[in-house]
Amino acid sequence: VSQMGAVGPWQLMPETAQLFGLRVSRHCDERKSYPRSTQAAARYLKDLHVEYGDWLLVMAAYNGGEGPVNTAIRLSESRNFWILQHYLPRETREYVKKFMATYYYFEG
Numbered sequence: 323v324s325q326m327g328a329v330g331p332w333q334l335m336p337e338t339a340q341l342f343g344l345r346v347s348r349h350c351d352e353r354k355s356y357p358r359s360t361q362a363a364a365r366y367l368k369d370l371h372v373e374y375g376d377w378l379l380v381m382a383a384y385n386g387g388e389g390p391v392n393t394a395i396r397l398s399e400s401r402n403f404w405i406l407q408h409y410l411p412r413e414t415r416e417y418v419k420k421f422m423a424t425y426y427y428f429e430g
Contacts, residue, residue: 329351330351330353330354330355330359331356331359331360332353332359332360332362334353334359334363336353338362338366339352339353339359339362342362342363342365342366344359366384367380367384370383370384373388374401375401376401378403378418378422379391379395379401379403381418381421382394382407382410382414385414385417385418386410386411386413386414386417391406391410394407394409394410
């Protein structure tokens with residue numbers, strides 16, 4: 323469980339999980355289910371990619387939410403992560419860069 327309330331292997335927030343069909347209550351939290359939460363996270367990532375068309379922006383939105391990414395796009399007047407990153411929270415900037423480092427490491 324994150325400090326912000328994200329739960330499970332994909333660290334989904336309650337509202338996002340419910341939006342993608344997961345049950346979240348005191349008695350049942352499907353965010354902890356690997357199969358169900360993986361399907362929900364995949365649908366969420368797909369939807370974010372349709373919206374942003376750029377995987378770096380997708381990862382930023384997945385981590386920090388669509389609101390901060392949309393604000394960064396508006397303030398920077400750019401959809402280029404490297405330009406708008408300065409308008410994002412530090413945690414989100416670092417998350418995207420760590421994701422990229424992991425990707426490049428495993429790509430060899």
